Amino acid sequence: MLAFAAAIAPTIRAQAPKPGSADWVARQIQDRDTGRDSRFDMQMRMFDKQGRMRERHLRLAGLRGAEKGERADRLLIRFLFPNDIKGTGFLVLEHPGADDERFLYLPALGRVRRIAGEEKQDSFVGSDFTYEDIGGRELTDYAYAIVEAAAPWTDPGGKAWPAWRLESRAKDPTATYPRVVSTVLKDTFVVVAADNFNRRDEVVKTFEVRKLQQISGIWTALELVMQNRRDRTRTEMSVTRAEYNVGLKETDFTRRTLEQDAR
């Protein structure tokens, strides 16, 4: 969903939908060019319901990989701040048609541990974002509909962009957010805003892009906010450095790298 992270979004090949249709828009979001690999330095500010802010600095590296002819992306997150979690690393290895593999390195324990059982709609490293928000959603897990064909989006600078309002309904009835209505820019297929609905069909989370910029020719969301209305929490993400196609390899995304690079 997010421009910087859509580089690692999985792509499910299916019969090409009709241009302009909801399925086609969803496919374009997934397929837009986000580079072969990417590296971001980010600051994450998490506000709790009392308005207290915790800051985390992290480095996020992504690689668009493939297994058995299908997308199998890699993601490595390294925490740089605060000091008591500095060096903590998190590695996600996607496997088409199977559960993702996730590994965690805790410096205090000194060894890599496998983490299992987390869902796509789970919190991304304890923030208000989900893995799905960061890594994009499985195209076939949702049914799509255009709820508004002309829903222009005005960026913080006041510029109006033509956009669709796209509804994604989860096929899994147990999904935490069974319905998401996203604002998708028509000329770049970047998702710039979204409302996430709970099972009572109430908006519980709202996402918005506050700064959108082209970096190395790729549209990148540099400032993003996810607000949880129910919990009254908010996470702001700022990308302080973004690089695409820096030459990352499969070997940069192993358990050994997760452990060694932290030292």
Next chain:
Amino acid sequence: MIGVGDRLAPWIFRWRRWLTGLVVLGAVVAAPSADFTTLDNDMTAWFSKQDPVYVEYERFRQEFGGTRTLIVALEGDVIFTPDGLDLIRTVTREIERVDTVERVQSLTTANVVTALPETGADDAGGIEVNPLLPEKVDAGAAARVKARALGDRLMRGDLVSEDGRVTAIIVSFDESRIDEVRAGVIQKIHEVIDPRLPAGLKAYYNGSLEITESYNRVTLDNLYSLTPIIFGFMLLSIYVLFRSVTRTLLVFVAILTSVLWTMGLYTLLGFSYNVLSSILPALIVVLAVADDVHIVQHFDHEYRLSGDHERAFTSSVAHLFAPLLGASVTTALGMLSLATSDIAAVREFGMGAAIGVMVDFVLSLVYVPTLMGLVRVQRTAPPQERWLIGPLRAIAQFSIRRSGVVLATVAVVSAVALAGLTRLRVDTNHINFFADTHPLHQSAVLIDNQLAGIYTFQVMLEGPADSLKSPDTMARIERLERLLQTLPSVRKVVSHADYIKRVNRQLHGDRPDAEVIPPSAEAIAQELFLFGLADDGRAELERVVSSDFSRAQITVKMASHSSDLVFQEIASAGAMADQAFAGSDVDPSTTGSGKLFSTLDHYMVMSQLSSFGTAFLTVFGVIFLVFRSARFGVLAIVANTFPVLVILGFMGWLGITLNIATIMVASVTLGVVDDDTIHFINRYRREAAEGATTEDAIETATIHEGRASLTTAIINTLAYGILGFSSYKPTSWFGGLLALTMAVAFLAEVFIVPAVITRVRSVFATERVRAAA
């Protein structure tokens, strides 16, 4: 003061129709506002927003969410079967969709942390955070779920019973909205669960919200079912005693008018109607019956003597103005002393009752004699007069001749009552208010015995940012948890330290010896970070510790007990917390729904007790003002103390505690008792002033005022005695004790006052009264 009644009587007679018109108009206007079928459930009806306990709870609630929950316990042998677990999953999801529901804890939402084994030299193993319930549950999976749930220290004995036959679904709500829609929401949850229950599985509902709602249900049920019976018995007894349909209807209309005026004014003043103010109509009815019976009786008597309406009217007003004013003012001031209470509901009850009493006073003087002028005159004395005069004369003569025996009996009864008083406990046990067969009682027994209990309170810890994850703080939390576990009623204690220990154990290959807090600050921080990585872990963590680790809570669950015991244990927990965190920069405090409600009960009983004390002093003061006589003030105190002592002693001997329900009887008791005494003393003094001997004055006062008191006592005892059969104990106590109060108050009036006057002639003899005048 007596002269005021004489001067006022002709004026009221002249303007009686206009005044009556105003009374009727007022009742008609007030009637639509007098809606006492809708109970106000807002917490601020019970707590002042400035109350430190409420402020503390709100602060806690803002940080960690509300703790006023609905607990649903499912009991049966089919819980850990595929169908049983599917049912729990389905109802959990359905409840999550109910408006205002914030969180549902059940076997479905529970997560388990599992150690993953090492798979090779390159793999040190790992951990898995998974829902306890897999998506698809077959018989094997159900057995594994049972084993996991029973093997988890945090779940066992809390979410699931030791034998696996009981499991809890705990529902938390948005507490800023739940009180407005509570009945509907609870009903909806019943509708989600009850129709789905298979044979062999039973649902029990409890928790602070269910308790409060049960109160409301019972209050309204009583209102609908018992009010007609009370009025029916009242009308019947009035008819039997007066043998007149018109007088019966007249008294009924007068009582109804008083209630409408009181409740209308109560609503117009912006006061809310709640469980406490539901007593108001009963209080007004009791007092109105007493006042109206005096007026009717006096009016009839005077009319039969003079055959003149105006004389009967003015004589009734002139004679009864002072005693009715004295009785009303003393009761009203007693009630008004509640206006200083910290509890809004008590404050409003006090003011409402005071207004009601004074409204009834005005109505009795204006409205009742005017209505009496409209009804056919009774030429012959009514049965209450014929039947009661003989026995009352005999009582008067007995009290005079055997005053020593009377006072000795009073002394013996007082001694027995005093002994009972020493057994009287100030205590409110909400669950024991309900019969053993009541669903709330049964669910409390089940949850207390099989799970962690229905009450909870919290120890809130506050310090600088990050202080609540330091190794020193974690060690203190562990120490405090151990101390809290030593409290007799405590069943379960949980804090974020338990989560860290669980993660640490799983990170070390599920070794039991690794279920400890890691020694370094970094390890604690990283394990907390790990726990918060998953959504459920994060949500769980947010309920126990703030994101910046400046605040945390320790949840303490306990079995249902009397509020006083809960109050004491929370106070002990507070002391333990202070001790555990002495010398650190972390400040502990106790809060939570258990503290909220036990404090509320404590406040209510204490404010009533203090009001009761104030009311006693007020009685003396007002009687002094009305009669300008200190000695009769002292006599009134003696006569008023005895019934109160007897009632409290009786409660002590029967094991009925002084609680939020029975303490209301004390207020009503005082209102009734002092009325009787004032009427008697007033009549005695009047007779004395007119030259009667002490014996004659006593006999006249006993026959005339005692008759009215006895009539009132019979009417109210018959009407309210019926409440004694209610299965809801507070209602039963209220009815039974009120009936007893009426009887003892009457006995005090006709035995004690004459006996004291006879024994202390040097002070109370009529010639002394005349000399003093």
